[in-house]
Amino acid sequence: MAVARAGLLGIQWPQRAFQNVVPLGAQTASHVTNDMLPVSYPRTPEGWAAAPKKYNMCVEDYEPYPDDGMQYGDYPKLPDRSQHERNPWYSWDQPDLRLNWGEPTHWHLDMYTRNRVDTSPTPVSWNVMCMQLFGFMAFMTFIFWVGDMYPVYQPPGQHSETLSPFKKERKARRGGSSL
């Protein structure tokens, strides 16, 4: 155990293997302390000042979810934008999530990943798109319904291809009537 950083004179390769080993119990599993974790809704001015620093945000940007018992605590309310909208050409620390290390993550990040909900701007407003789609569907449904009520067929008749040779000759002798 004393091999750790102290560095013994001796064989090189076991020492190098133990370079990163520290005596058991000397390190914690995580570098996150209790004051870095989220708490309940900030009620004191100290709480309001400490929260944005904890979440690596500007004081102006920090806005917690409203305190209506919906269990958000002091977690910041970030704009509801999906990861699709983030710059694809910037060198993110996590390129697939388009996320940087330490950046305040949205509460609904798992919903806003690039496999799921997309809030990117559309070419036309949402209500215009809805009107166009549902208007077209409604119009076509109406037209098909009208067509169902008043069907239009060609008058029935005997086509010469379906006749037997005897009937074809009789039809030719009669003058080629279609009936």
Place this chain on the structure above:
Amino acid sequence: MSSSNYKPSRLASLPSTLDPAEYDTSPETRRAQAERLAIRARLKREYLLQYNDPNRRGLIENPALLRWTYARTTNVYPNFRPTPKNSLMGALFGIGPLIFLYYIIKTDRDRKEKLIREGKLDRTFQLSR
């Protein structure tokens, strides 16, 4: 065109080019942008120091992700307070489906039982008797 009639919605946000805040160049906005950039640069530096450290062997833990996980799991119940909205949602989504399914299954089975009692159900291939 002087103004666009594009209206943002929940699933279609406003593009930055149509957002008047994008063209705001007042000193306060500039200062806020500089502050945000400073925070981002500091985080990037901390990350890259850990990433490129030759002595690092394991993963780099992301405190933001840990806070996110903690907020969504452990920090939920301590901040719970029963409100009318909470209670209604709990009743509607928690207990509602159970009662609804119970009634559907019960009525269906009662109807089948009645038909069997009257002998009207076709039980030719019924294996369980």
